Amino acid sequence: MLELSLKRRQGQFLVDTQLMAGPGVTALFGPSGSGKSSVIAMVAGLSRPDSGRIVVDGRVLFDSEAGIDVAPEGRRLGVVFQEARLFPHLSVAANLDFGRNRTPAAQRTIDRDAVIEVLGIGHLLDRRPANLSGGEKQRVAIGRALLTSPRILLMDEPLAALDTNRKAELLPFIATLSRRFNIPVLYVSHAMDEVLRLADTLVLMQQGRAVAVGPVEDLLARPDLRALTGRADAGAAIRAVVAGHEPDYGITRLSFGGGALVAAGMDLAVGTEVRVRIHARDISIALTAPQRISVRNVLPVVVRSVEAADNHSCDVMLDCGGVVLWAQITAFAQLQLKLVPGMRAFALLKAVTVTREDISDHSN
């Protein structure tokens, strides 16, 4: 458990954040300069709040009123920075053991071999950081932080410096960390795809403040937060359960609050709770139920709102049995359909557009 209340003035910029983070992954999301990294630095003890309180697992790490300010080395928090920050004069093994050796044996709850295995860095142990790829470096950095058996893992945009391929390679590792090692993670990011993949709880940051805190699905469904959650990779995140597979056709059936969904086939056990990301650009809207159509998902919906996103497109908020979906349609289409709130319609979604990439395992 993490409980924060922080104030810090940096020139003209004021960070003034209150938030609670529970188990699982909590993502601090916001544009650059919204104070996400400042929050991490203050929690880690690398910068000092002007006033406030930081409590981790019931232990007060900072309290301006009580005059408590635990030094970074005494906080027992794992920090993963944007740049891996491996020690260049030490081997990978020595980097991994650097923090572990400073942790009293009785407090080492995380097994060294397990970390090395999960991160797949066993073959790198004798190498020097200079000879590692960006993704490998970051995996070692994560392992190094984990091996201090921290109370919470702070990750400050750990994927931001990596290219798309490396990102895709690292995301699954990070996704499994919190549950595998039973450790809460505070994850800073300005990329919504990472947040959707990893986070249980979302904290939206704007100009140094936590504007909204809640489950990812709920915040993405709120029209008033649309500007913050970002239109660019707009979409909805819905909770679903893997209902069945049809290997003959290479499809997987999912069930969610609004009914059933047919998706591309994937290797998840029946019953797995997942989060499915549905891109706004993949949803089409029909006013009458189409027949003899290749699209596998035809979901009855009610139009909740229609907002012009820019001159050429509209964001349409749809209610599918209580679950919010977003559709992005052209202004030209809206001219013909004349969608208004309250209208009944059908949302069309091709099965092949819902792939493994859009699905993250959230069973507990």
Next chain:
Amino acid sequence: MFALTPLEIEALSLSLLVSGWAVAGSLPLGLACAWLLARGRFPGKTLLDGVIHLPLVLPPVVVGYGLLVLLGRRGPVGAWLYDWFGITIAFTWKGAAVASAVVAFPLMVRAIRLSLEGVDRGLEQAARTLGCGPVRTFLTVTLPLMAPGLLAGVILAFARSLSEFGATITFVSNIPGETRTLPIALYALTQAPGGDDAAFRLCVISVVVAFAALLASEVLARRMQARLKG
């Protein structure tokens, strides 16, 4: 075969002794000054910077004379040292070491400061979050990373000490076996009639020693860099 004469051996070993002590003695202070200049934020930092660099631009004779006034038997510091500890600095090899240290100090501080400024503070922060206090962080991360620059500073100061003449002769004069280092012996030979051959031999020795020092520093620095780069 190039056999050294007793005079040459005496001058060479005295030079090595004086320079060795000059560097070893001033290293902790040099490290502290470099740290203050690179990391410190305090009023008068520019002044400290200027004072440290002064010996680099002053005539060595001024430095030597200043030391004589300060550390001579009747100087304010020299008298105190003699009365309390029975230590005499002026006109001894210790004085030669002090003179060398003062003259070489700016070079040493400069090199160490540069290497310290080159250390990524992010790595120090990482060490802190991994459970190291400030001192351990310095010993396990900062110091190893600045080692090549530190070494360069030490060698540079050592080489400068070997070649120290002006301040030394002003402060501790030319006393055979006590303060007659290589450059001073060389100077004395050039002033005496018929000393040309002997002077030339000392020249060669000076060149060889200086060159060996530079070569050693280059090799060591390369090895350290290779270690850092993997």
